[in-house]
Amino acid sequence: MRAHGVRGLDPDGSFRANAARIVRTRLDELYAFDPAIRDPDRVTELHDMRIAAKRLRYVLEIVGFSFGKVGARLEGEARWLQEVLGEIHDADVLVPEIDAHVARLREQDRVFLVAADRSPEAFAALPNRAAYVGLEALVVATTARRTVLYATFLDRWDTLRRTGFRERVRQALAKPGS
Amino acid sequence: MAGGPEPVEIDPRGSFRDAARRSLAVRGPELLVHRDGTLAGEDIEALHQMRVASRRLRAVLEVYAGCFPGRAHLTLLRLVKDTADALSEARDLDVQIDGLRAYAAAAPVEDRAGVESLIAELAARRVAADDHLPPALLRLDKERFSRQVARLVEDGRR
DSSP, rough: OOOOOOOTTTTTTHHHHHHHHHHHHHHHHHHHTTTTSSSSOHHHHHHHHHHHHEEEEHOOOOOOOGGGHHHHHHHHHHHHHHHHHHHHHHHHHHHHHHHHHHHHHHHHHHHHHTTTOOOHOOOHOOOOHHHHHHHHHHHHHHHHHHHHHHHHHHHHHHHHHHHTTTHHHHHHHHHHTT | TSSSSSOOOOOOTTHHHHHHHHHHHHHHHHHHHHHHHHHHHHHHHHHHHHHHHHHHHHHHHHHHHGGGEEEHHHHHHHHHHHHHHHHHHHHHHHHHHHHHHHHHOOOOOOOOOOOHHHHHHHHHHHHHHHHHHHHHHHHHHHTTHHHHHHHHHHTTTT
């Protein structure tokens, strides 16, 4: 996901005024993923929101100090969002990884069985027989974890929205010398 | 760097350009602090720290993009991005393998063979990722990374 350009930056202008413009743009980028991310299956949008949270976090690592407590709080929220969305993304990557691995194991076993003329002994001794159950359980554990992570993320995100966090941040950014 | 990045002295009432120079002067050299450890490949923490440094430097170059001469800035940004990509490939696999090892250790015995077969596959990919690291990190010398940073810091005055 490409970051939006920030308009109106002035290298010779004040640090704080430029910083506020950048933070506002990155904050708007983050919020633009709602409502898409209310669907847990919107894997791409959840991943892109993680990237937006990461960008906001790293910007705040650089400029956040100039906005006092609001800057620190926003950096903390951005970090939290980046981490939880990162874990959701890890699960979204791992499940297809496991599926592809199982497909390779199946293929190895198929080749083995054909080469052994599909004998009952060969069927009992499939090279990967012991692997399937653990990989299936890993998929179940990963998707269950993803469900819990998504619920945790949405709950906190809704709390931020309900409590007007974005508006308070924007007000603080707009204050001269805040 | 484990306890957070080294602070950069910035006057919020000063100019954005001045902050850009100060930030680059600190975050630039930090990229090289863990390079030897990463190249040695004996401590995955060195790789992790170098990746973090690459992200911080990239953020500085992106935030302050308008404060540096376009072409020199783009050349350095590209070099930092490519370095970060090479580090990420290896680091992501380290994290994935660590997570699966922890899962396997807590899983029922009958589940472990499958997870370990997946770990073995990822570990083979991790070895391949290791092959990509030295060329990426040696490129920092080849393209005179430190000199690029020093020049950009100097050019940022104008």
